[in-house]
Amino acid sequence: MSGTAVLSPETVFAPVRSQTAFEETVERLGTAIKLGLLPPGARLPAERELCARLGIARSTLRQALTALSQSGHVYATRGRGGGTFVADPLPPAEPPSPQVLAQWRETCDERMAVELGVVVLAAERADPAELVALDEHVATLEQELEDFAAYRQTDIRLHVGLAEATSSPRLVRAMTDVQGAMTDLIAYIAHPPEVLASSNEQHRRILAAVREHDTLRATRAMAEHMQGTERVLAGLLPGG
Amino acid sequence: MSGTAVLSPETVFAPVRSQTAFEETVERLGTAIKLGLLPPGARLPAERELCARLGIARSTLRQALTALSQSGHVYATRGRGGGTFVADPLPPAEPPSPQVLAQWRETCDERMAVELGVVVLAAERADPAELVALDEHVATLEQELEDFAAYRQTDIRLHVGLAEATSSPRLVRAMTDVQGAMTDLIAYIAHPPEVLASSNEQHRRILAAVREHDTLRATRAMAEHMQGTERVLAGLLPGG
DNA sequence: ATCGAAGGGCCGACGAGCAAACCTTTACTC
DNA sequence: GAGTAAAGGTTTGCTCGTCGGCCCTTCGAT
Numbered sequence: 398m399s400g401t402a403v404l405s406p407e408t409v410f411a412p413v414r415s416q417t418a419f420e421e422t423v424e425r426l427g428t429a430i431k432l433g434l435l436p437p438g439a440r441l442p443a444e445r446e447l448c449a450r451l452g453i454a455r456s457t458l459r460q461a462l463t464a465l466s467q468s469g470h471v472y473a474t475r476g477r478g479g480g481t482f483v484a485d486p487l488p489p490a491e492p493p494s495p496q497v498l499a500q501w502r503e504t505c506d507e508r509m510a511v512e513l514g515v516v517v518l519a520a521e522r523a524d525p526a527e528l529v530a531l532d533e534h535v536a537t538l539e540q541e542l543e544d545f546a547a548y549r550q551t552d553i554r555l556h557v558g559l560a561e562a563t564s565s566p567r568l569v570r571a572m573t574d575v576q577g578a579m580t581d582l583i584a585y586i587a588h589p590p591e592v593l594a595s596s597n598e599q600h601r602r603i604l605a606a607v608r609e610h611d612t613l614r615a616t617r618a619m620a621e622h623m624q625g626t627e628r629v630l631a632g633l634l635p636g637g
Numbered sequence: 638m639s640g641t642a643v644l645s646p647e648t649v650f651a652p653v654r655s656q657t658a659f660e661e662t663v664e665r666l667g668t669a670i671k672l673g674l675l676p677p678g679a680r681l682p683a684e685r686e687l688c689a690r691l692g693i694a695r696s697t698l699r700q701a702l703t704a705l706s707q708s709g710h711v712y713a714t715r716g717r718g719g720g721t722f723v724a725d726p727l728p729p730a731e732p733p734s735p736q737v738l739a740q741w742r743e744t745c746d747e748r749m750a751v752e753l754g755v756v757v758l759a760a761e762r763a764d765p766a767e768l769v770a771l772d773e774h775v776a777t778l779e780q781e782l783e784d785f786a787a788y789r790q791t792d793i794r795l796h797v798g799l800a801e802a803t804s805s806p807r808l809v810r811a812m813t814d815v816q817g818a819m820t821d822l823i824a825y826i827a828h829p830p831e832v833l834a835s836s837n838e839q840h841r842r843i844l845a846a847v848r849e850h851d852t853l854r855a856t857r858a859m860a861e862h863m864q865g866t867e868r869v870l871a872g873l874l875p876g877g
Numbered sequence: 878a879t880c881g882a883a884g885g886g887c888c889g890a891c892g893a894g895c896a897a898a899c900c901t902t903t904a905c906t907c
Numbered sequence: 908g909a910g911t912a913a914a915g916g917t918t919t920g921c922t923c924g925t926c927g928g929c930c931c932t933t934c935g936a937t
Contacts, residue, residue, distance in 0.1 A: 408809045409669040410682065412692035413661040417924065421653040429649040442650065443883065452652035454926045459885080475884045476934030506758055506805040513757060514750020517860060565746040569648045616856050620757060657893065683914065694895045699916085716903025717913045 418453050422461035428577035430470050430483055433550040434557070437485030441471070444481070490584040497581050501634055504582060505627050508575045512556070515572060516603060516619040518563040520612045527562045528608050531555055535604065538597045542590040549580070555600060583626070586633055596625060658693050662701035668817035670710050670723055673790040674797070677725030681711070684721070730824040737821050741874055744822060745867050748815045752796070755812060756859040758803040760847045767802045768848050771795060775844065778837045782830040789820070795840060823866070826873055836865060
C-alpha cells in the first residue's frame with residue numbers, strides 16, 4: 398500500500414462548472430416539457446408559487462420562463478384564470494449539437510448505469526399496482542409503432558415510471574435527466590416499426606422479470622434493451 | 638395517450654439549488670483527499686495551475702484551499718519548492734450529519750446504479766492489464782482485514798479502478814462521488830474481519846466474472862456485494 | 878363596477894466570482 | 908553572497924447573477 402502512485406488526478410482536477418440558477422431552471426423545465434412530463438397545454442403553477450417551490454427568486458424564474466417562451470415551449474396569458482402553459486403544439490426539436498454528439502457514448506454509459514440500477518431496485522420493490530400501470534404503457538406502445546414521436550413519449554413514461562417504482566427520488570431525477578439527454582440524441586434518427594416492435598418486446602420481458610422479482614432476468618433484459626439502442630446509434634453517429 | 642394525467646411534478650418542481658464554485662471545489666478536493674485519491678503528503682498542483690485546470694479564478698480556489706486548510710485536510714508552505722500538500726496524518730473523520738443519515742437509503746440506491754453500470758461496462762471493455770492491477774488490490778485487501786481504515790482505502794481504489802476500466806470519465810466521477818457519500822456513512826461503523834473477508838471474496842468473484850466478460854455473473858456478484866453493505870447499514874442506522 | 882388572481886416590469890442591494898496586479902518567503906544557482 | 912525563480916499571500920476594483928420588494932396591467936368572477 399505504500400508506494401502506490403496517485404491515480405486519476407485528471408478526474409479530480411477536471412473543471413468545476415456549476416450552472417447558474419437560471420440555466421438550471423431552463424433545463425429542468427425544458428427537459429420536463431420535451432419528455433412530455435409536462436404535456437402540451439398543461440398549466441404550470443403560478444409564478445409566485447413556482448419560484449417558492451424551486452427555491453429561487455421570482456425574477457430568476459421569470460428569466461427562465463422568458464427564455465422558454467421565446468423558444469416556443471411555453472406561453473403565458475394574463476389576468477385572472479391566466480397562467481403559464483406548455484405550448485401546443487411544441488416547437489420542432491433542434492438537431493443535436495456537436496458537443497452532445499461528441500459525448501454520445503458517455504451518455505449511453507450513464508444511461509446504462511441508471512437503467513440497470515433502476516431495474517434491479519424495481520425488481521426488489523415494485524408493487525403490483527404500479528406494474529399494472531406500466532403494462533398499460535407497453536400496450537399503448539404496441540399501437541404506436543408507426544408514429545415514433547408518440548412511441549417515444551410513452552416509452553419515456555414507461556422508463557420514468559419504472560424509476561418511480563423504486564421510490565427513490567434521486568433515481569427518478571437521474572432517469573429524467575438521462576432520458577432528456579437520450580432524446581436529444583435519437584430525435585433525428587429513423588426508427589422503423591420493426592425496431593420499435595422488438596424494443597417493446599424487450600419491455601415486456603423486463604416487466605415480466607420485475608413482476609417475478611427475478612433480478613437476474615430483469616438485468617439481462619434491460620442490458621439487452623440498452624445495447625439495442627446503442628447499436629443503432631453506433632451505426633449512425635460519428636465515432637461508432 | 639390523451640387523458641394521461643401529469644406524473645411526478647414533485648420531482649420536476651423540486652428545488653434547484655446549485656452549489657457555488659467555492660462549495661463545489663471544497664467538495665471535490667475534500668472528497669478526493671478523504672478517499673485517498675490524493676494520499677497524505679501528496680502535493681497539489683500550484684495554485685496558478687490548479688485554478689486554470691478547475692476553470693475558476695485563483696481567489697475562488699484560495700477560498701476553497703483556506704477552508705480545507707482550516708479543517709486540517711491540507712497545509713501550505715511558502716517559497717520556492719513550497720506548495721499545498723495533503724495533511725499527514727489526516728484529521729479524524731466527522732460523524733455523519735443527520736441530513737446524510739436521513740438519506741442513507743437513497744445513497745445506497747445511487748451506489749447500486751453506479752456500481753452495476755460500471756461492472757457491466759467493465760465486463761465488456763476491461764483489458765487484461767487493468768485487471769491485473771485490480772487483482773493486486775484484492776490481494777492487498779486480504780492483508781488488511783484487521784485494519785478497517787487501510788481496508789477501506791484499498792477498497793475505494795478497487796472500485797474506482799473498476800470504474801476507470803470502463804474508460805468513461807463520467808462514470809469515474811459518479812463512482813468517486815458515491816464512494817465519498819458511502820465513506821461518510823460507514824466510517825463510524827464497526828467492520829469485523831469476517832465481514833471484510835466475505836466482502837473481499839465477493840471482490841474476487843466480481844473480478845473473475847469481469848475477466849471472462851461474463852456480464853451476468855458480474856452483475857449478480859456486484860448486486861450481492863451491494864446488498865451486503867446495505868444489510869449492515871440497515872441493522873445499525875435509523876429507519877433500517 | 879369592483880375585486881382578486883394572475884403575469885409583466887422595474888429598481889436597488891448584495892454577494893460570488895473574476896482579473897490583474899503586487900508582496901513575501903524560500904531555495905537553488907552562480 | 909547576490910540574483911533569480913517559484914511558490915503562497917494580499918489587495919483592489921469590477922462585473923454579473925440573484926434576491927426581494929414594489930407597482931402596473933389584464934381579465935374573469937361576483
